[in-house]
Amino acid sequence: MSRILSHLHPQPEDQILKLTALFRDDPRPVKLDLGVGVYRNAAGQTPVMRAVKAAEKQLWQDETSKSYTSLAGDPGFHKVMRDLVLGDAVDHTRVAAAATVGGTGALSIALDLVKRAAPGATVWVSDPTWPNHVPIIGKCGLASNVYRYFDAENRAVNFSAMMEDLARVAPGDVVLLHGCCHNPTGANLTLPEWQEVARLLTQTGALPLIDLAYQGFGDGLEEDAAATRLVAAACPDTLIAASCSKNFGIYRERTGIVLAVTPDAAAQGVVQGNLAALNRLTYSFPPDHGARLVTMVLESPALRADWQAELEDIRTSMLGLRRQLADELRARTGSDRFGFLAQHRGMFSRLGAKPEQVARLRDEHGIYMVGDSRMNIAGLSPATVPALATAIAACGI
Incomplete structure (x- = not known):
């Protein structure tokens, strides 16, 4: 009887997916997921972009083959x-x-x-x-x-x-x-x-x-x-x-x-x-x-213009969150050591926290980020930035 598949070894669990599961199962009403690398708007949603939605509607009407x-x-x-x-x-x-x-x-x-x-x-x-x-x-x-x-x-x-x-x-x-x-x-x-x-x-x-x-x-x-x-x-x-x-x-x-x-x-x-x-x-x-x-x-000139406008809104919103977080941390810590957050670009930054400090953020404040302190800036909103800054300061990061 073949036992080929029994020779496979268990695979290490993906740490980000594990973090997502922990966040999902956390019963606290106030919690913050800064782990998974997905853009979210101020309402916490990952929306379908307007131009993409319009293109999908047009494609549904016009497409004649799935070959x-x-x-x-x-x-x-x-x-x-x-x-x-x-x-x-x-x-x-x-x-x-x-x-x-x-x-x-x-x-x-x-x-x-x-x-x-x-x-x-x-x-x-x-x-x-x-x-x-x-x-x-x-x-x-x-x-x-x-x-x-x-x-x-x-x-x-x-x-x-x-x-x-x-x-x-x-x-x-x-x-x-x-x-x-x-x-x-x-x-x-x-x-x-x-x-x-x-x-x-x-x-x-x-x-x-x-x-x-x-x-x-x-x-x-x-x-x-x-x-x-x-x-x-x-x-x-x-x-x-x-x-x-x-x-x-x-x-x-x-x-x-x-x-x-x-x-x-x-x-x-x-x-x-x-x-x-x-x-x-x-x-x-x-x-x-x-x-x-x-x-x-x-x-399409019209769809492209609308896509670029929405993409620019996404980009500038992340820059705004970076500046807001750097400012909030400066106010709470009396230090400019978090100024790098406003200088970095994109969805991610490494906060510079130790693993035990990342664990404290999760256990004491319901803030989830990867163990090396990589956080998804796009997981924030103007309303949640002050709470994050307060938690970072409280954990002595």
Whole structure:
């Protein structure tokens, strides 16, 4: 009798999902979930964006077939996302693309492509990085290493240490970079620093892989794409994994794209064929519904204008929450040590609390955040910021 499945080992529980379950089961009427990385408005809801809702209604009326598109997804989606992410930074004939199952799928396909091209490559990730990065790298059969990135004491990028580590990257290795709104720290490189990184990658012969999950959540759509465009223009080849979950609010539609900037048009054809083949092996044809909505929004001047206006409201609301929290903490602690919150960008920041202080926030105040004190700024509202600030001060953080 076969007992193959009995050889499987239990998998570690996802800490964020565990936190979500603890929050759900907490009977206290006043509690705050700052763990899961989902945008919420002041009412605590994750709304369907107006332009997306309008596009869905139009699609329901006009769509005549649910047949497959192509192995790499719809070319119209490729075009609008290439333009959104890269603009005119590179010749479009050099860019291969494939629609994927979310930004996570884009990372997986990009790393599978690396595995095909350079199976001995090491993928370097920032310390810290998104918790799923290293497991995905391992799943794709690649080795990983870390480069220093965040100075936990100063809550800022340790750029000199980062550059020192990246100088040790071997030719043909991959450097995974956060295009904007670094997760989990919220601390980003400046454009001059990005220029130095691009120059170093070109010198070492390393391949940049840019995870662009939050375009539009930091300093604006164009501003958040500037670093990605800079690197793509400077390096002979670049991989980009872009997600539509946050900026279009279509989390459950799992919509993403992998873009590969190649040295020339001839290489583009080869890479495009490999991306299509990897999609075929992974899930045959990629899902189209979310990609179709994104395409419709970006192709329609009216829908695009409404989408950009709502996205800008989301972005500025998070900036407002950051400033409010920094101000409230200054008032309660008499210190400017939390000023970094107003300087960071995106959904996340690391508070700098010890695990036992994070536990106190949860147990004594009903405030849930990840054990390393990463908190989701978008889980706050103007009404809940004062309570958070009071709890942080009370826990001696």
